[in-house]
Amino acid sequence: MRVLQLALRRLAASLPTLLxxxxxxxxxxQLAPGDTVDALMAQMxxxxxxxxxxxxxxxxxxxxxxxxxxxxxxxxxxxxxxxxSIYGKPVATVILERLPATLLLMVSALxxxxxxxxxLGVVAARRVNKWPDxxxxxxxxxxxxxxxxxxxxxxxxxxxxxxxxxPAGGFGDITQNLTGIAAVLDIARYLVLPTLTLGLIFxxxxxxxxxxxxxxxLSLDFVRTARAKGLSETxxxxxxxxxxxxxxxxxxxxxxxxxxxxxxxxxxxVFALPGLGRLAYESVVQRDLNTLLGIAFISAVLVICIxxxxxxxxxxxxxxxxxGS
Amino acid sequence: MRALKxxxxxxxxxxxxxxxxxxxxMGVGASWFYPDDPLGLAGRPLQWPGANPRFPLGTDPSGxxxxxxxxxxxxxxxxxGFVATSIAVMIGIAIGALAGFYGGMTDTxxxxxxxxxxTLPNFLLLLVLVAVFGSTIETVTIAxxxxxxPPVARLTRAEFLTLRTRDFVQACRxxxxxxxxxxxxxxxxxxxxxxxxxASVVMAVAILLESALAFLQLSDPNVPSWGNLIxxxxxxxxTEWYVSAIPGVAILLTILGVxxxxxxxxxxxxxxxxxxx
Numbered sequence: 001m002r003v004l005q006l007a008l009r010r011l012a013a014s015l016p017t018l019l020x021x022x023x024x025x026x027x028x029x030q031l032a033p034g035d036t037v038d039a040l041m042a043q044m045x046x047x048x049x050x051x052x053x054x055x056x057x058x059x060x061x062x063x064x065x066x067x068x069x070x071x072x073x074x075x076x077x078x079x080x081x082x083x084x085s086i087y088g089k090p091v092a093t094v095i096l097e098r099l100p101a102t103l104l105l106m107v108s109a110l111x112x113x114x115x116x117x118x119x120l121g122v123v124a125a126r127r128v129n130k131w132p133d134x135x136x137x138x139x140x141x142x143x144x145x146x147x148x149x150x151x152x153x154x155x156x157x158x159x160x161x162x163x164x165x166x167p168a169g170g171f172g173d174i175t176q177n178l179t180g181i182a183a184v185l186d187i188a189r190y191l192v193l194p195t196l197t198l199g200l201i202f203x204x205x206x207x208x209x210x211x212x213x214x215x216x217x218l219s220l221d222f223v224r225t226a227r228a229k230g231l232s233e234t235x236x237x238x239x240x241x242x243x244x245x246x247x248x249x250x251x252x253x254x255x256x257x258x259x260x261x262x263x264x265x266x267x268x269x270v271f272a273l274p275g276l277g278r279l280a281y282e283s284v285v286q287r288d289l290n291t292l293l294g295i296a297f298i299s300a301v302l303v304i305c306i307x308x309x310x311x312x313x314x315x316x317x318x319x320x321x322x323x324g325s
Numbered sequence: 326m327r328a329l330k331x332x333x334x335x336x337x338x339x340x341x342x343x344x345x346x347x348x349x350x351m352g353v354g355a356s357w358f359y360p361d362d363p364l365g366l367a368g369r370p371l372q373w374p375g376a377n378p379r380f381p382l383g384t385d386p387s388g389x390x391x392x393x394x395x396x397x398x399x400x401x402x403x404x405x406g407f408v409a410t411s412i413a414v415m416i417g418i419a420i421g422a423l424a425g426f427y428g429g430m431t432d433t434x435x436x437x438x439x440x441x442x443x444t445l446p447n448f449l450l451l452l453v454l455v456a457v458f459g460s461t462i463e464t465v466t467i468a469x470x471x472x473x474x475p476p477v478a479r480l481t482r483a484e485f486l487t488l489r490t491r492d493f494v495q496a497c498r499x500x501x502x503x504x505x506x507x508x509x510x511x512x513x514x515x516x517x518x519x520x521x522x523x524a525s526v527v528m529a530v531a532i533l534l535e536s537a538l539a540f541l542q543l544s545d546p547n548v549p550s551w552g553n554l555i556x557x558x559x560x561x562x563x564t565e566w567y568v569s570a571i572p573g574v575a576i577l578l579t580i581l582g583v584x585x586x587x588x589x590x591x592x593x594x595x596x597x598x599x600x601x602x
């Protein structure tokens with residue numbers, strides 16, 4: 001209960017941050033040349049001044065910036081993100097359609113990076129300065145330096161073009177009407193390459209952090225005690241070291257939630273996934289600033305939610321947090 | 326001196342320095358190696374590397390020399406990386422120093438702003454900035470600097486928080502030295518080493534951000550850029566995959582070089598940490 005209270009307090013503290021982001025972005029977008037009506041008129045192939053004014057009144061663009069900002073924030077409370085003139089739908093609807101693909105991609109990339117980062121980090125730390133450690137650390141450095149979009153393209157060349165094992169892009173086979181398990185497996189096939197691509201850099205970061213924190217925890221007194229009790233090395237690592245060494249990794253998930261969302265913009269573009277990131281890219285190209293603002297808002301909310309979950313997870317892993325303070 | 330020796334003893338740091346030097350030579354000597362416009366037509370499009378001795382790395386879909394673009398792209402990548410990093414480090418130090426030195430309300434306000442920047446995915450903010458201010462090379466560079474400063478600010482703040490209560494700072498305070506003197510002349514030099522080490526991470530991320538932006542064709546199309554070339558190669562990926570492959574290797578090696586140098590600096594400047602590794 002105490003854990004939840006603590007996490008909720010942190011959640012409440014992030015509300016001013018969210019407000020700051022919204023006001024900042026809203027004012028920033030006022031600097032953009034042209035507004036929704038200009039974009040709309042350009043799409044219609046031009047129109048006269050009277051029509052433009054009519055449209056501005058309709059979209060509420062005829063009042064001052066402060067009043068527009070006030071209206072926007074008021075509407076946000078009811079989760080009304082405005083109207084996307086490019087997609088011809090409310091922004092909230094457009095975003096909601098795209099959210100599942102991004103969430104799925106993020107969860108799978110995070111699981112991949114976390115699991116293999118953990119395993120590789122533990123192996124490297126147990127064989128520190130021997131060849132497995134050197135190999136894993138070098139791999140980590142190379143993965144860290146690999147641009148994700150380039151890795152994605154090369155993976156497409158290898159696995160889709162030459163070996164023809166996996167699809168090059170898209171989100172499920174649309175030619176067949178699959179249901180149940182078959183549909184899930186089909187989507188999983190389409191997610192393999194994007195997951196590897198997005199997860200690679202995080203794998204590199206996690207394995208480095210895990211190795212360092214394993215080495216630190218292994219040198220602590222309670223580990224010596226555990227060894228002195230006569231526990232086997234595997235048991236010492238699994239029962240005593242791992243849980244403590246995982247704490248920095250869990251912190252990192254929260255810190256990097258934003259980076260991961262940003263990375264999904266590029267990865268979704270490479271693999272033509274219908275996700276939030278690709279939507280962000282499309283709305284920049286099409287100058288659909290209303291949608292872009294909505295995506296930024298939802299992303300910030302998502303990052304805050306992830307941090308909330310991380311707080312709870314952290315407190316469960318480390319009882320000192322809920323017991324103390 | 327001792328730090329320099331420690332740096333020279335680390336093989337990783339030496340490899341990194343060598344790679345980075347090679348990229349710098351490529352960038353600085355680009356106009357000398359390839360005096361013609363790298364974005365001009367050079368020959369028949371899509372010649373494989375080695376097929377024509379005039380183009381050791383082949384030509385791209387528009388018949389431009391890939392090797393020439395690689396050399397000129399090195400200059401652009403390094404320049405953007407360096408300038409954006411300088412901007413990010415300067416903003417970060419300024420905000421972190423003020424927050425850490427004064428504490429209280431100043432600290433709370435500045436950290437709220439930092440938190441806001443960290444909550445918003447930085448690539449998304451970069452997209453917004455490019456959408457608003459356009460994508461010339463100057464705006465892209467400044468935008469990358471503007472999204473990269475928060476970690477620097479946090480690091481600087483943490484250093485200032487521990488340093489400001491030290492005896493030597495108190496002694497200067499008693500002597501009646503101004504806050505500006507205390508911050509710039511006394512505390513900052515002591516806070517700088519970890520910040521300099523972290524700058525290598527900022528630079529690696531800055532180069533990656535620019536190449537990702539260029540790959541999406543949202544960066545300046547009028548400058549030769551590695552990311553741009555990868556994006557162009559995407560259209561012919563199924564058959565002429567080398568167009569994308571070659572500049573990607575260049576980015577990979579550059580980032581590797583920057584990271585290794587950063588790691589070497591870290592080990593040399595924090596010998597206590599290096600010994601425990």
